[in-house]
Amino acid sequence: MVYRIGIDIGGAFTDLVGYDDETGELIWVKDETTPHDPSIGVLRTISKSGIDFSKVLSIIHGQTLVINTIIERKGAKVGLITTKGFRDVLELQRSNRRDMYNFRYQKPDPIVPRYLRLEVEERVTADGEILKPMKEEDVESALEKFKKEGVESVCISFINSYANPAHELRAGEIVQERLDVPVTLGHEITREWREYERTMTAVLNAYVKPKLIRYLTKLEEAFKERGFKRNPFVMLSNGGVATFDIAKKFPIYTIESGPVAGVIGGVYIAKLVGDTNVIVLDGGSTTTKASLVEGLTPRVHTEYYVERTKTSAGYPVRVPVVDTFEIGNGGTSIAWIDSIGNLRVGPKAAGAYPGPACYGKGGTEPTVTDAYVVNGLINPEYLLGGAMRIHKKLAHDAIEQKVADHYNISVQEAAEGIIKLANENAAFAIRVVSVQRGYDPRDFTLIVHGGSGPMFAPFIAQELEIKKIIVPVIPPGVFSAWGMLTTDIRHDLVYTEIVRLDKEQAIKRINDIYSQLETKILEIFKEELGVGEVVIQRYADMRYYGQEHTVKVPIPIVNISAEEIDLIVNRFHEYHEREYAFRLEGPVEIVNFHVVGEYKIRKFELKEIENPAGSSDDALIGERRVYLNGDDLTLPVYNKQKLSPRFKIDGPAIIEDPTSTVLVLDTQKVSVDKYGNVIISERGGV
Numbered sequence: 001m002v003y004r005i006g007i008d009i010g011g012a013f014t015d016l017v018g019y020d021d022e023t024g025e026l027i028w029v030k031d032e033t034t035p036h037d038p039s040i041g042v043l044r045t046i047s048k049s050g051i052d053f054s055k056v057l058s059i060i061h062g063q064t065l066v067i068n069t070i071i072e073r074k075g076a077k078v079g080l081i082t083t084k085g086f087r088d089v090l091e092l093q094r095s096n097r098r099d100m101y102n103f104r105y106q107k108p109d110p111i112v113p114r115y116l117r118l119e120v121e122e123r124v125t126a127d128g129e130i131l132k133p134m135k136e137e138d139v140e141s142a143l144e145k146f147k148k149e150g151v152e153s154v155c156i157s158f159i160n161s162y163a164n165p166a167h168e169l170r171a172g173e174i175v176q177e178r179l180d181v182p183v184t185l186g187h188e189i190t191r192e193w194r195e196y197e198r199t200m201t202a203v204l205n206a207y208v209k210p211k212l213i214r215y216l217t218k219l220e221e222a223f224k225e226r227g228f229k230r231n232p233f234v235m236l237s238n239g240g241v242a243t244f245d246i247a248k249k250f251p252i253y254t255i256e257s258g259p260v261a262g263v264i265g266g267v268y269i270a271k272l273v274g275d276t277n278v279i280v281l282d283g284g285s286t287t288t289k290a291s292l293v294e295g296l297t298p299r300v301h302t303e304y305y306v307e308r309t310k311t312s313a314g315y316p317v318r319v320p321v322v323d324t325f326e327i328g329n330g331g332t333s334i335a336w337i338d339s340i341g342n343l344r345v346g347p348k349a350a351g352a353y354p355g356p357a358c359y360g361k362g363g364t365e366p367t368v369t370d371a372y373v374v375n376g377l378i379n380p381e382y383l384l385g386g387a388m389r390i391h392k393k394l395a396h397d398a399i400e401q402k403v404a405d406h407y408n409i410s411v412q413e414a415a416e417g418i419i420k421l422a423n424e425n426a427a428f429a430i431r432v433v434s435v436q437r438g439y440d441p442r443d444f445t446l447i448v449h450g451g452s453g454p455m456f457a458p459f460i461a462q463e464l465e466i467k468k469i470i471v472p473v474i475p476p477g478v479f480s481a482w483g484m485l486t487t488d489i490r491h492d493l494v495y496t497e498i499v500r501l502d503k504e505q506a507i508k509r510i511n512d513i514y515s516q517l518e519t520k521i522l523e524i525f526k527e528e529l530g531v532g533e534v535v536i537q538r539y540a541d542m543r544y545y546g547q548e549h550t551v552k553v554p555i556p557i558v559n560i561s562a563e564e565i566d567l568i569v570n571r572f573h574e575y576h577e578r579e580y581a582f583r584l585e586g587p588v589e590i591v592n593f594h595v596v597g598e599y600k601i602r603k604f605e606l607k608e609i610e611n612p613a614g615s616s617d618d619a620l621i622g623e624r625r626v627y628l629n630g631d632d633l634t635l636p637v638y639n640k641q642k643l644s645p646r647f648k649i650d651g652p653a654i655i656e657d658p659t660s661t662v663l664v665l666d667t668q669k670v671s672v673d674k675y676g677n678v679i680i681s682e683r684g685g686v
Helices: 038-049 065-071 136-149 166-178 195-225 244-249 257-273 368-374 392-407 411-433 453-464 476-486 506-529 562-580
Strands: 003-009 013-020 026-032 056-062 078-083 117-120 130-132 153-157 183-185 233-235 241-243 278-283 288-294 304-306 315-317 325-327 333-337 343-349 445-449 468-471 489-500 535-544 551-555 588-599 620-628 631-639 648-650 653-657 660-664 668-672 678-682
Touching (some): 003 038, 003 257, 003 476, 013 038, 026 038, 026 476, 056 257, 065 195, 078 136, 117 136, 136 166, 153 166, 153 195, 183 195, 195 244, 233 257, 241 244, 241 506, 257 278, 257 288, 257 476, 278 411, 278 453, 325 411, 333 368, 333 392, 343 411, 368 392, 368 411, 392 411, 411 453, 411 620, 445 453, 445 476, 453 468, 453 660, 453 668, 453 678, 489 506, 506 535, 506 562, 506 588, 535 562, 551 562
Parallel strands (some): 003 056, 056 233, 078 153, 153 183, 445 468
Antiparallel strands (some): 003 013, 013 026, 233 241, 241 489, 278 288, 288 325, 489 588, 535 551, 535 588, 620 631, 653 660, 668 678
C-alpha cells in the first residue's frame, strides 16, 4: 500500500483523504476543527485514518491559519522598514473609494502601528537606477528600536524595489545579522508596482510568518514521528502546491489554499466527464465559495482583498489567487433578526465551537443546519455516518425561541425561511462570478461539494435555470481535501515594466523579460525539487495607453515576432471587450509580465465502475417526512454510496452521503454516470 494524502482545515471540520496508489482504495475521515490549535484537529484525523505513514508517498495540506490570523488580528508584532518619506503609506492607502456615495466607507486600520514604521534614507527610480545609496546606519538604528519594542517579525519594503531590489537585499542581510526574527523582503513576495499594495502584501506576510512557521514545523515533526520521510506540501492560492519550506518563507501565498483545492478538484471532474465550462460551488460550514471556470482553466489574478466589504476597502494582497467569490453563508451560519425585523442568515457563524444548537455543545443560536434538521432534510442519525450525535429538540427550541416566536409562525415555517435565505445567499455568489461578469450561468454546469453545497444546488439551478448539476462521486464533505490530490507543483512570477507594443524596441524587451522570468522559474524548481522538467505558461496584464485598469491575456510560448505582436493585440481587444463591453483604437501596452511554471506530478485516475449492478431499489433506504416549499411530504431516501450507473429516478427525493445530503426537487431527475457522479437535471431536459 502506497498512500497519497490530502488534509484540509475548514471552519467546523478538518478533513483527511487518503488514496492508495496500488489498490485504488479511498480512505476519508473528518474530525472537528480545533481553532485554538489547528494541528490538534489534523493529528486527530491522522490517528482516526489508521494509515501507516511510513507508506505515504505524499502529503498535501490546505489550511485556514493564514486568513484566520489576519481576520482575528492574532499575528506577530511587526516592524516595518521603508524608504524615507513613505512611512505613512499604510495609513494613506488609496485616495479613491470604490463606492463614492457610501458615507460609511472606511479605510482599515494599519496592521503596523506608526511607531514601528521606521524610515531609511535610500531611493531607487522606477526604472531601477539607484538615485540615493542606502544609509546602513539608518537600518541599524531601526533595529535597535525593534529590539527594545520586542518586534517578532521584520518587513522591509522600499519604494521601487520591484525594479531594483539591491537595497532591500542589503537591508535584509543587516537584519539577519543582528536580529533572530523572520524577515520579509517586499520584492521577494511580488515584483509588481504600486507601493501601497506591494507594502501591504509584504506586511501581511510578515504578520503571519512566525505563526505559520511554528505550525508547519510542528506538523513536520509529527509526520516524521509517524514515519513519513519525504517533504510535505502545502496547497497554494494559485491552484498549485509547494513545499513546507516555501510556505514558511512566503505564507501569504497560502491565504486561500483550502477553497482553491475544491476548484482544482472541480476542474478534474469536469475534464473527466467532458464538460469545459463549469461553476464550482463549495457550500461549507461557515462560508460558500463560487468560482467560474471557462475552458477548464481557472482564472488566476493578483488583485485579492482581505475583509473587503461594502463599508471597508479591505487589505490588498498582490499574490496569484484563483478567482473565487466567498460569502459568509454555510451550515453553521447563524439566523438572526435585524433592527428593523428582517430575518437574516450569516455572515456570523457558530463554527466548530459551540456549533449549531443541534450539536449539543452549548450553542443556542439557530443555524442553517438546525433548520435542515427540524424540517427533516438531514437525518439526525446519519451525520458523519452516525459518528456525530444530533439533537433535534435542541434545534427545534433554538428556532422556536429566536425566530418562530418573533414572527408568530410555526417552527417548520421559520426553518424553511432560514433555508430559503441561505439558498438565496448561495445563488448570489453564483451571480457574482457569472452574471455580474458577463457570463450566462445557463451555459455552465454546476459542480457542487461541501456539506451544504448539494442542499443549495437544486434551488440555485431552478432559480438561475442551470441545466445540469454534478455531485461528485467523492464524498462532497471531503472534496477539497481530495482536490489537493489532483494538483501540480506551481510557482508564479509577476514583474512590472510598462512596454508599449508599438514602440521599436518592444519585441526585444518582451522577449528579454519573459526569458529572464522563465530562467528564474526554473531556478526555483531546481532549488526546491531538483527538477527542470517544468511546463511554462505566459500571461500579460495589458491595457490601452492612458488607461488605469488592466486585463490579463495569455501570451504565446514562442520567441515573439511582429506576427505574434498582432496576435497579442487582437487577443487583448477580445478580452477587453468581454470584460468591459467595449474596445478602442490606439496604442496598447503591457504593464505586468506573468510567468507560470508547473511541474506535473503523477495523479491517480477515477475509474469507471466495473460490472455495475443493482437498481434504485438496492440503494433505497426508506422514506422520511420533510417540510418543503410549504408542504408536508414523504420523500424516498437513497444511499449515495450504493448508487450505480443504472440508477435513475425522478424527484423529489433525498440522497444521503455520510458527509452531505443531496436534495432533488420535484421538477428534477437524477442519473448516475459511469464514474459514480450524481447528475441532476430538469425533467424535461437532456
